[in-house]
Amino acid sequence: MTSIDFSHKAVEMIDVVKKFGDFVANDRISLTVHRGEVHALLGENGAGKTTLMNCLYGLYHPTEGTIRINGEPVRISDPNVAIRHGIGMVHQHFKLVEPFTVAENIVLGREPVRFMGILDMAEARRRVGELSSRYGLSVDPQARIEDLSVGSQQRVEILKALYRGAEILILDEPTAVLTPAEIKELIGIIRNLTKEGKSIIIITHKLHEIKQVADYCTIIRRGVFIDRVAVDAVSEHDLAAKMVGREVSFSVPKTEAEPGRVALSVRDLAVKDNRGIFAVDGLSLDLHYGEILGIAGVDGNGQSQLVEALMGLRPAAAGRIMLGERDITSASPREIIGDHMSAIHEDRQKRGLVLEFDVAENLILETYRRPPFSRCGVLSHQEIYRFGEHCIDTFDIRPQQATLTAKSLSGGNQQKVIIAREVSNNPDVLIASQPTRGLDVGAIEYVHQALVEQRDSGKAVLLISFELDEILTVADRIAVIFEGRIIGLLDASEADENRVGLLMAGGGP
Amino acid sequence: MNGPASSLREKFLHGSLAITLMSILFGFLLGGVILLVAGFNPLEAYWVIVEGVFSRPKYISYVIIYSTPLIITGLSVAFALRTGLFNIGAEGQYIMGALTAAAAGYYLKLPILLHVTAAVGLAVLVAGLWGGLAGWFKARFGVNEVISTIMLNWTALYISNWAITIPSFGRQGTGKTYEIQPSAQIDILGEWKRTPEGIAFLREHPMLWDILKSPVNLGFICALILAFAVWYTLNRTTLGYELRAVGYNPHAAEAGGIDVKRSIVVSMLISGALAGAAGAFQVLGVSHRIATLAIMEGYGFDGIAVSLIGNNSGPGCVFAGLLFGGLKYGGSKIQDVMGAPTEVINIMIGIIIFFVAMPKLIRLILNFRERRRRT
Structure with missing residues (x-):
């Protein structure tokens, strides 16, 4: 089934080093990809995968090391040079002109012209049609990008690279935004491409996709080369262990919950969204000490508005929120945090972090007014950075530098900063909204353990997630939210994917 | 590391x-x-500027005097920018500060130290409220501060021009107000240098005499203190932390428990107060009165430039203000000397x-x- 030509090395990166100031993002990494091979580049968030590929695509310049394309040493000074060497890259965030058609986007920069520079769109459409049928990438050349699904947009990006003569295709996290059906299609496309002799490099941290599609896999961890393996010869567990540097469990070890009295009680809550429509509409729930209550539901059923109302960020139109004995329905965020309820918000870059602040400054976002971080309105930098170092050690935030801006951290480490802050606050009630969105397995395991630890120390945890798997593995009780209301409440022991899935779609029990 | x-x-x-x-x-x-x-030799022109700035102690002191209000309005704009607000209204706040200082300097009857403090304090208060008003508009009604401060600039200009027409305040027919009382002036040795003993002493010390020919005053020292205060407030206090957090990301600041609306008002209040201080020092130290303005003088607008060149930092504004003042003062000489x-x-x-x-x-x-x- 494989179409690898082992006599032909399409890409060789040898001992590539990339430094940003004092920070070493890539430390002597080597990578070899043969013609017709699908090569996975595996590593946790922030391991240096994208940095390495940006060196190959000419977006960064390696500090040291050699790059050879088809055996020839090359100096790739910018993406144009990379394209000339037959390297194409499909970024995680697509770079398409939305109001343009597919054909216009694909030929952009290399438009076929008739005499006197008049654009020959018929020729463009013809060439695009030819490419797409050759590689089995079905897409209508005349459709506008903004009307296409994410999967189709990705196909356009791949076609764009092929149109420019790409022989080596880099796909950065290609499945992150795709539905399961689209992922299957993509895998078919990748197979077709390798049959035509193309080489593919996939940047990913999703293990089962590597098993499905890749021939070889290079694993890097914290910027260092770990191993190069034939994918057939290893298990998903092996890959995960190599990536994270220790054994990873996919399930969350936890004991039976011992729920105590009610920590948070919501009665008939109604909350409007920005358009003035009731997003939360008569919602009631009880959260007990010592349990994790999971709220399952499809995105857009009032979860965001519920969290905002609970944390005082959005007014409640009706109903009551009781935190222990205290009515916090119309309390301010500061009062609510002071009453020992904290939240990990779903959008960490919007609600969670001040990206321009450094790690230590972000860690005191809720406590800067209290000693030891400040006295009489004057900040104590010594205490702030000491606390920053402490959190970096305790919560394993990388890189280990409290003075780095939050912006420069990977998604997983940004999330660790937020968790460090909220858990250090020692809240009675912790709300975790989509806490593992966009994280890799190692980080997900870490977040889940943090939530369970919180529960085991007798605190109440409210977990809101669109991932049913996550709810089923972590929660003790499951409430299903549908159109702003809890329409089902079941014990985790009696819940399974089908029952909860049916409720999530609005089907009654 | x-x-x-x-x-x-x-x-x-x-x-x-x-x-x-x-x-x-x-x-x-x-x-x-x-x-x-x-058609001019640039090297010659730049030499004229350099000579015009550095060749006599008097010139240097003039540069410092020119720079003082620019540094402080620069600080005003920088403070707002660091907290995510674009204060175009430094001009109007400057005018309100100057007007208040002129009125307090003229009407109040107080001993010397107290008089200066009262005049500056009142000017800062009024200008702060003027800036805070724009902040309040933004926080309460969502009015963009750029729009409201531009309008408040014109409002301030006309209030000032109207005040000069008040008979007890403005000297009729001159378009100027009466000079503030000596007890409110912050000139260095301002009185003494005009007394016979002073003149006699200064004849013996030509260097000092040269410096004192310019209206040297305490404004520059105050500007340095304010630059430090701005830096300290932004970087070392909880207030500065709050304001910067709101400036960078109001959503995260709000989630962290910071009152975003209050921060906007406070930031504009402080920014306005700084611009007002610039106006006050200019009146108390240099002009000693205010005059009818046909158009804006531009100290506040120049503050935007100073802030940008100074990278929106306290120390940066001092250097940028000095550069700006030097160029303005020294640059004026290329016309006299070369006709450029x-x-x-x-x-x-x-x-x-x-x-x-x-x-x-x-x-x-x-x-x-x-x-x-x-x-």
């Missing part, structure tokens, strides 16, 4: 400071080209800001140089 020395070096070579210095260099280069095109247009100076300042606002271009040039050195 880095020592302060190496981080300063880093700043010089790669950071914001390098960009600013390169921008200034470009400003001079392109200004020179313009002079050349206009002083507008060149304004063009140069414009070019400097243009490059400061385009850090990417400068980075490109800096990186290019470095790459060439490496290969």
Whole structure:
């Protein structure tokens, strides 16, 4: 089934080093990809995968090391040079002109012209049609990008690279935004491409996709080369262990919950969204000490508005929120945090972090007014950075530098900063909204353990997630939210994917 | 990891400071080209400026006097910018501060130290409220501060012009107010240098005499203190932390428990108060009165430029203000000496800001140089 030509090395990166100031993002990494091979580049968030590929695509310049394309040493000074060497890259965030058609986007920069520079769109459409049928990438050349699904947009990006003569295709996290059906299609496309002799490099941290599609896999961890393996010869567990540097469990070890009295009680809550429509509409729930209550539901059923109302960020139109004995329905965020309820918000870059602040400054976002971080309105930098170092050690935030801006951290480490802050606050009630969105397995395991630890120390945890798997593995009780209301409440022991899935779609029990 | 020395070096070579210095260099280069095109020798013109700034103690003290209000309005704009607000209203706040200081200096009857304190305090208060008003509009009604401060600038201008028409305050027919009382003036040795003993003493000490020929006053020292205060407030206090957090990301600040609306008002209040202080020091130290304004004087608008060149930092504003003041004062001499247009100076300042606002271009040039050195 494989179409690898082992006599032909399409890409060789040898001992590539990339430094940003004092920070070493890539430390002597080597990578070899043969013609017709699908090569996975595996590593946790922030391991240096994208940095390495940006060196190959000419977006960064390696500090040291050699790059050879088809055996020839090359100096790739910018993406144009990379394209000339037959390297194409499909970024995680697509770079398409939305109001343009597919054909216009694909030929952009290399438009076929008739005499006197008049654009020959018929020729463009013809060439695009030819490419797409050759590689089995079905897409209508005349459709506008903004009307296409994410999967189709990705196909356009791949076609764009092929149109420019790409022989080596880099796909950065290609499945992150795709539905399961689209992922299957993509895998078919990748197979077709390798049959035509193309080489593919996939940047990913999703293990089962590597098993499905890749021939070889290079694993890097914290910027260092770990191993190069034939994918057939290893298990998903092996890959995960190599990536994270220790054994990873996919399930969350936890004991039976011992729920105590009610920590948070919501009665008939109604909350409007920005358009003035009731997003939360008569919602009631009880959260007990010592349990994790999971709220399952499809995105857009009032979860965001519920969290905002609970944390005082959005007014409640009706109903009551009781935190222990205290009515916090119309309390301010500061009062609510002071009453020992904290939240990990779903959008960490919007609600969670001040990206321009450094790690230590972000860690005191809720406590800067209290000693030891400040006295009489004057900040104590010594205490702030000491606390920053402490959190970096305790919560394993990388890189280990409290003075780095939050912006420069990977998604997983940004999330660790937020968790460090909220858990250090020692809240009675912790709300975790989509806490593992966009994280890799190692980080997900870490977040889940943090939530369970919180529960085991007798605190109440409210977990809101669109991932049913996550709810089923972590929660003790499951409430299903549908159109702003809890329409089902079941014990985790009696819940399974089908029952909860049916409720999530609005089907009654 | 880095020592302060190496981080300063880093700043010089790669950071914001390098960009600013390169921008200034470009400003001079392109200004020179313009002079050349206009038929003047740029080297001669720049020499005239340098001589006009440094050759006599009096000139230096004039530069400092020119710079003082620019530094403080620069601080005003910088403070707002650091907290995510664009205070175009420094001009109007400056006018309100100057008006209040002139009125307090003229009407109040207080002993010397108390009089100055009261005049500055009142000016800062009124200008602070003037700025805070724009903040309140934004927080309460969502009015963009750029729009409201522009309108408040004109409102301030007309209030000031109207006040001068009040018979007990304005000297009829001159378009100016009565001079403030000596007890409110902050000139250094202002009284003494006009007494016979003073004149006799100064004849013996020509250097001192030269300096005291200019209206030297305490404003510059106050500007330095304010620059430090701005830096300290932003970087070392909980208030500065709050304001910066709101400036960078109001959503996260709100989730962290910071009152975003209050922060906007407080930030504009402080920004306004600073601009008002600039107006007050100018009246108490230099002009001693205010005059009818046909158009805005531009101290507040120049503050925007000073803030941008000074990278929106307290110390940066001091240097940018001095540069600006030096160029304005020294630049005025190329007209007298060579007949060259002083507008060149304004063009140069414009070019400097243009490059400061385009850090990417400068980075490109800096990186290019470095790459060439490496290969």
